[in-house]
Every structure is written in structure tokens, then in C-alpha cells.
Amino acid sequence: MHEQYKQAMSGVRPSAQCTERIINMTNQKRYRVRKGWLAAAIVAAVLLCAAFTANAATNGALFDGTLFQNLHIFLNGKEYTYTLSAPERSTDKDGNPVDHYSIDLPDGKSIDAYAAEEYTAFSVDADDVHSIQIVGTDDETE
Amino acid sequence: MEQTDFRTALERNSQRLFLLSLSFVKSHADAEDILQDVFLKLWTCAPAFEDETHMDKWLTRVCVNACRNLLRSLFRKRCTVSSEEADTLYTFDSVQDRDLFCAVMALPERERTVVHLFYYEDLPIKEIAEMLHVGESAVKTALHRARNHLKDYLKEDGDHA
Numbered sequence: 511m512h513e514q515y516k517q518a519m520s521g522v523r524p525s526a527q528c529t530e531r532i533i534n535m536t537n538q539k540r541y542r543v544r545k546g547w548l549a550a551a552i553v554a555a556v557l558l559c560a561a562f563t564a565n566a567a568t569n570g571a572l573f574d575g576t577l578f579q580n581l582h583i584f585l586n587g588k589e590y591t592y593t594l595s596a597p598e599r600s601t602d603k604d605g606n607p608v609d610h611y612s613i614d615l616p617d618g619k620s621i622d623a624y625a626a627e628e629y630t631a632f633s634v635d636a637d638d639v640h641s642i643q644i645v646g647t648d649d650e651t652e
Numbered sequence: 653m654e655q656t657d658f659r660t661a662l663e664r665n666s667q668r669l670f671l672l673s674l675s676f677v678k679s680h681a682d683a684e685d686i687l688q689d690v691f692l693k694l695w696t697c698a699p700a701f702e703d704e705t706h707m708d709k710w711l712t713r714v715c716v717n718a719c720r721n722l723l724r725s726l727f728r729k730r731c732t733v734s735s736e737e738a739d740t741l742y743t744f745d746s747v748q749d750r751d752l753f754c755a756v757m758a759l760p761e762r763e764r765t766v767v768h769l770f771y772y773e774d775l776p777i778k779e780i781a782e783m784l785h786v787g788e789s790a791v792k793t794a795l796h797r798a799r800n801h802l803k804d805y806l807k808e809d810g811d812h813a
Contacts, residue, residue, distance in 0.1 A: 515756075515771035518749040522742045524670040528684040532662060532691045536655050 558623065583615065590615060597625075653698055661707060662691060668773075669715045675768035676719035678757060680733055680741055686718045712773070716783055723761070733757050755805040763798035766791055 581592045597609035613621040669690055673683035693714055701707040733741070735754045744750040756764060762784075769780045777795075781788045 512771050512774065515752065515767075517745070518752040518756075519671055519772060521744045521749065522671055522674065522753060523667050524684050524687055525741075528687060529662070529666060532666075532688055533659065535688075535692055536658055536695055 581613070583613070583621075653695065658691075658695055661694060661711070664704075665708060665711050666691075669711060671772060672712065672715050672768065673719055674733070675756070675765050675772075676716070676761070677722055678733060678761075678764070680737070682722060686715065686722065689718050690715045713783070751806060752802075755802050758805060759798055759801055762786075762790075762794045763801065766794040767798045767802075770795060 583590045583592055592613055597611050600608050600610065602608050609625045611621075611623040611625070613623070615621065666687065670683055670687050673686040674680070677683055677686065690711060694711065698707075699710070701710065735750070738744075738750065738753060738757075742753070744753065756767060759767065765784065766780060769775045769783065770777075775783070777788050777791050781791045784791070
């Protein structure tokens, strides 16, 4: 029965296209996303979106010193304090005011954040950041 | 893993794993998707293998898990390989081979997978039980029932012919 079964199944194969697709996978560049990094990125995104949404809702009060004057940025577990300065103000294509905050981090890294009334966006210019957390405080600045 | 090693593994295992998937999911398209997923895993996150046997066992385990996950999916479209479809998709040396394939595909899921693991993969009852997370007696019962079903099916098919 073993041999009979194997003989019967010998003609049952995946299609040539399927095998070709599998071989083609190996020609593509491999990207590995570490789960820890992904989680950290999601947390950072949520925190920043929440912060900038609050900024938009308070008409820029969050970052203009009314609510928070300092940002404590925890980058890969190390803390950096950043004192907010006035944002660069411009207008988008619909004429709405947009605030641009450029936060310079050590080693040439930087965070660019854009806050408008109806949307917020940010980008982190660094390729080795696996953990970032931003906390706003209203400590007295020296 | 080097590309040449990957190709060797693909040539050695593609048919075996495709048949294994087919015995679980009973659908040509789903079996091909699973095959692709299994080799994607091999390419992206395979552990260091001691030898070919170790790799083959790892592939079998990954394939079985992928099949079980698919079968658990509520959104899976239930479809089967009909005898007409089998004729167009596969080449059989004889009518008996085709009939046996269709008879196996007509078995209930548990019996189908047990038959395949026992007769094609040559796995012992104990190992099949571990792989399917069932008791050894359940495997023996499924095998016994499957043999009876196959006898009935093939006899019935022979009578019609």
C-alpha cells in the first residue's frame, strides 16, 4: 500500500509558476523588522501623534510654552532635554497655517514635526533609533 | 541561507510539502500558497540546521502548522479538488492512480491527513499523533476508518466503471 500510494501521488505536483514564484523570492532583498523596534516605533508614533493633535487642538499652545516648555526625549533609553523654541510658521496649499518644529538630536539625528489645525505629521531622520519616547513638561527653563 | 542551498531544499521538498498541504487543505491554490509561505519562512528565518533530516523535519512542522492555521481561519473559502480538476492539474500514470488520489481526497480531513502522513511520509503512529496533537489511539482509529472508506470508495468506483 505504501508504494501504491506513493506511485499514485507521484504526478501531483505544484505548478511551475508556483515554483518560479518561490525562486523569485530569493532574488528580492531581505528586510527584517525586529518586533521590539516595531513596537517602539508604534509607541513613538502614537505619542507624537497624540502630542501634535493636542498641539493642534490647543492652537499650538502645547509647544509654544503655554503648556510645555521642555521636551524630555528618551532615545534608545538615553534622555535628552530639548527646550522648545518658536516654530517656523508657514501655510499649506490650502492656506492653513502650519507650524514646523525641527528638533535636533545628538549624532546628527533630528525629528521634524509639522502641526496644523487639522493634521499632524512627523518624521525621525535616523536609521539606528529603536526606542524613542517624548514627554513634555512645564519645568522652568534656565 | 545561500541561494544554492535554498534551491536544493526546494527541489528536494517542494512536491512532498505540496502533497502534505493538499492532504490537509484539499485545495490546489491553498496548498500552493502554503508551500510559498513555508519556503518564505525557510528563506527569511530558518534556524541553523544540523543536517538535511533536521531541515526536512523543520519544514514538515512549519508546513503542518501553516495548514492547521489555515483550517482554523473562519474566512477560508471551502473548496476541494474535483476529479475533473485533478485531471487538468496533475498527470497520473494510470486510471487506478487517479482513482486512488480522488478516493483519498474524498476522505474526511483527519483520515486524509493520517493516511498521507502514514503512507507517504512513512511516519510512525506515535509521531503522527504528536504532530496532529491527538492520541495514538485516535490516529489508529482514523487509519482504520480511512482504509475501510478507501476500500468502499474504490470498490464502488470499480463497480461504476
